[in-house]
Amino acid sequence: MSILVLADLHEGQLAGTTAHVVAAAQAIGGDIDVLVAGEEVQAAAESAAKLDAVSKVRVADNAVYAHQLAEPMGALLVELAGDYTHVLASASTTGKNVLPRLAALKDVSQLSDVLGVESADTFLRPIYAGNAIATVKSDDALKVITIRTTGFDAVGASGSAPIEAVDTVVENTQSSFVKEELAKSDRPELGGAKVVISGGRGMGNGENFKLLDGIADKLGAAIGASRAAVDAGFVPNDMQVGQTGKIVAPDLYIAVGISGAIQHLAGMKDSKVIVAINKDDEAPIFQVADYGLVGDLFEILPELESKL
Amino acid sequence: MKILVAVKRVIDYNVKIRVKADHSDVDLTNVKMAMNPFCEIAVEEAVRLKEKGVATEVVAVTVGPKTAQEQLRTALALGADRAVHIETDERAESLAVAKLLAKVVEEEQPGLVILGKQAIDTDNNQTGQMLAALTGLPQGTFASEVAVDGDKVHVTREIDGGLQTIALTLPAIVTTDLRLNEPRYAKLPDIMKAKKKPLDVKTPADYGVEVASKVSLLKVESPAERKGGVKVASVDELIDKLKNEAKVL
Numbered sequence: 001m002s003i004l005v006l007a008d009l010h011e012g013q014l015a016g017t018t019a020h021v022v023a024a025a026q027a028i029g030g031d032i033d034v035l036v037a038g039e040e041v042q043a044a045a046e047s048a049a050k051l052d053a054v055s056k057v058r059v060a061d062n063a064v065y066a067h068q069l070a071e072p073m074g075a076l077l078v079e080l081a082g083d084y085t086h087v088l089a090s091a092s093t094t095g096k097n098v099l100p101r102l103a104a105l106k107d108v109s110q111l112s113d114v115l116g117v118e119s120a121d122t123f124l125r126p127i128y129a130g131n132a133i134a135t136v137k138s139d140d141a142l143k144v145i146t147i148r149t150t151g152f153d154a155v156g157a158s159g160s161a162p163i164e165a166v167d168t169v170v171e172n173t174q175s176s177f178v179k180e181e182l183a184k185s186d187r188p189e190l191g192g193a194k195v196v197i198s199g200g201r202g203m204g205n206g207e208n209f210k211l212l213d214g215i216a217d218k219l220g221a222a223i224g225a226s227r228a229a230v231d232a233g234f235v236p237n238d239m240q241v242g243q244t245g246k247i248v249a250p251d252l253y254i255a256v257g258i259s260g261a262i263q264h265l266a267g268m269k270d271s272k273v274i275v276a277i278n279k280d281d282e283a284p285i286f287q288v289a290d291y292g293l294v295g296d297l298f299e300i301l302p303e304l305e306s307k308l
Numbered sequence: 309m310k311i312l313v314a315v316k317r318v319i320d321y322n323v324k325i326r327v328k329a330d331h332s333d334v335d336l337t338n339v340k341m342a343m344n345p346f347c348e349i350a351v352e353e354a355v356r357l358k359e360k361g362v363a364t365e366v367v368a369v370t371v372g373p374k375t376a377q378e379q380l381r382t383a384l385a386l387g388a389d390r391a392v393h394i395e396t397d398e399r400a401e402s403l404a405v406a407k408l409l410a411k412v413v414e415e416e417q418p419g420l421v422i423l424g425k426q427a428i429d430t431d432n433n434q435t436g437q438m439l440a441a442l443t444g445l446p447q448g449t450f451a452s453e454v455a456v457d458g459d460k461v462h463v464t465r466e467i468d469g470g471l472q473t474i475a476l477t478l479p480a481i482v483t484t485d486l487r488l489n490e491p492r493y494a495k496l497p498d499i500m501k502a503k504k505k506p507l508d509v510k511t512p513a514d515y516g517v518e519v520a521s522k523v524s525l526l527k528v529e530s531p532a533e534r535k536g537g538v539k540v541a542s543v544d545e546l547i548d549k550l551k552n553e554a555k556v557l
Binding site for chain 1: 319321334401428430432434437438441442445446449465467469470472473475476480485521522524525526527528529530531538539542543544546549550554
């Protein structure tokens with residue numbers, strides 16, 4: 001078996017998700033190469049080379065791969081896929097954007113959001129917003145898979161794999177990058193944070209999300225939100241936790257003013273410990289919470305912050 | 309410009325699903341079905357582009373069993389002009405659907421194809437990207453804003469870190485995210501009118517596409533149930549439990 005892992009980048013650096021995808025590749029077994037594609041990505045390639053279990057890092061460093069646009073990335077993967085039995089990426093917005101193109105061009109299916117590996121051709125994946133887990137077997141010659149990173153513990157970073165350049169340059173006349181508005185935050189990334197505190201519609205407005213800041217600072221937590229809070233315009237979309245937002249599985253998840261729609265639970269129910277704070281003691285969130293506190297969040301949050 | 313919009317019949321998003329006792333699949337008997345919510349957003353966007361004068365015709369297409377015509381009629385009631393039903397009782401996976409849609413694109417030559425980013429049953433998030441690859445057209449996935457400008461379309465995409473705007477040459481493929489628009493409800497007179505709008509029925513064989521996939525579903529199980537825990541009476545008790553019982557602080 002030989003596996004190619006497409007590295008996730010975050011502002012030109014290697015994203016933490018990649019170490020989880022390498023762990024999934026390890027569970028499949030075989031040689032693991034990591035592809036780092038983008039513009040000026042040498043530093044990311046060096047980080048990838050340190051990941052345990054990686055045989056080699058392949059770097060496609062060219063302006064055409066800047067921002068990892070789907071068309072050139074798909075074309076690059078098609079060029080490289082011939083050397084591999086499996087191509088993996090995280091189920092990030094980049095992986096989801098690019099990998100189905102590879103699958104279609106190689107005339108194979110893609111398995112999305114895989115959270116467990118049974119064998120080299122049999123995998124577990126969530127369906128119906130995680131309300132059922134399907135075991136699927138692929139008889140395709142090339143397995144194209146996106147990985148739900150919360151399903152695999154990250155590999156360590158004590159390796160030193162060789163780095164080699166990929167000279168393949170593809171053309172792209174169809175799509176171009178215009179702009180990006182990325183949220184700037186000193187807090188940990190939602191996907192990788194050990195503690196997440198999320199607000200819902202019960203927060204009332206965007207201004208009130210500041211009540212979560214102090215607690216997040218004390219706990220080193222990332223701040224998330226329910227879809228209701230995002231749709232109401234309280235906070236931007238990149239904070240959304242749920243079926244169609246981010247999937248998180250921190251050690252501690254604190255849901256504040258979130259009723260607990262199944263679409264939200266789909267994004268956080270694998271957290272180790274869940275705390276719910278809600279004024280409605282019938283809210284469905286309490287059915288999954290390890291610790292529930294019924295009460296007015298505007299009184300509870302300041303008290304919690306002062307006592308932590 | 310013609311817009312092709314793809315829709316899928318799925319379990320209604322409010323229904324709590326049950327796994328069959330023999331673990332062969334999810335039980336869909338006597339369950340309320342509806343148009344996939346992301347597809348509703350796709351239809352809405354296409355209809356709005358027609359209302360703005362950007363599009364001249366909206367064609368809705370689906371791949372699925374005979375009952376999927378209900379969802380095509382919904383699309384027609386919402387403002388699509390005509391519909392194409394590719395009828396199959398087989399479980400059509402993303403790749404087969406993308407191949408069929410590629411044939412429809414070849415036939416209809418739309419300027420824009422709009423699809424939902426994912427269906428809420430299989431949660432695959434693949435078909436639009438696969439269609440783009442098969443037709444050789446550029447893609448703007450997870451769109452929260454679509455602006456047609458001459459021979460290009462600007463698509464603002466919801467990505468992990470925030471928003472990204474890209475420009476695509478037309479024709480192009482767009483997949484919708486939740487915040488692209490808020491779909492309207494069909495009015496009764498429009499539902500009546502929709503019954504008279506043209507709806508072509510085809511089969512995968514008409515397009516020479518094989519629906520069978522090389523991925524087999526071995527079993528379906530319910531996820532490990534998460535048990536509700538305890539209610540605590542105060543912030544102090546909560547902090548105590550988190551420190552001494554759960555040991556996460």
